[in-house]
Amino acid sequence: MLPLGVLTAVIMLVGWFPAAALWHQQTQLDATSAQIKAVQRQELALTSQAKLIDTRAAATQLAREQYQLVSPGQSLIQVLPGNSAGQVSPSSADPGLQPLVSPSSATPLSGSPPTHRTTNAYVSRLVRTFEFWR
Numbered sequence: 001m002l003p004l005g006v007l008t009a010v011i012m013l014v015g016w017f018p019a020a021a022l023w024h025q026q027t028q029l030d031a032t033s034a035q036i037k038a039v040q041r042q043e044l045a046l047t048s049q050a051k052l053i054d055t056r057a058a059a060t061q062l063a064r065e066q067y068q069l070v071s072p073g074q075s076l077i078q079v080l081p082g083n084s085a086g087q088v089s090p091s092s093a094d095p096g097l098q099p100l101v102s103p104s105s106a107t108p109l110s111g112s113p114p115t116h117r118t119t120n121a122y123v124s125r126l127v128r129t130f131e132f133w134r
Contacts (some may be wrong), residue, residue, distance in 0.1 A: 053062055063069040070076050 027032075053059060060071070068076055
């Protein structure tokens with residue numbers, strides 16, 4: 001009878017022991033501890049970077065380089081790069097550098113003169129909106 005009781009106890013222990021749940025929880029704990037270590041490394045790096053730029057000179061340099069800020073009484077001048085001859089080409093992306101168009105050569109975008117259909121279209125939409133009153 002004793003061996004049967006021990007066998008039953010072993011079967012119950014194996015059947016009800018949450019080995020899979022414990023293994024899953026351990027993998028979650030390992031992943032979380034790895035994330036915590038990564039955050040701690042980032043914190044150390046940011047703390048050392050903050051100590052480097054904690055001085056007034058470093059903050060001024062950072063403000064000038066990254067945010068184009070200047071001290072009171074100064075003015076900011078930006079020199080834009082030109083082409084190889086040292087001049088800005090008229091075909092660059094800046095529309096202010098394009099030559100002016102004479103008014104006589106300007107044409108409407110659609111190629112035909114604009115009509116007053118917008119008023120008629122507005123009235124027709126308004127009438128269709130109020131059709132439920134009939």
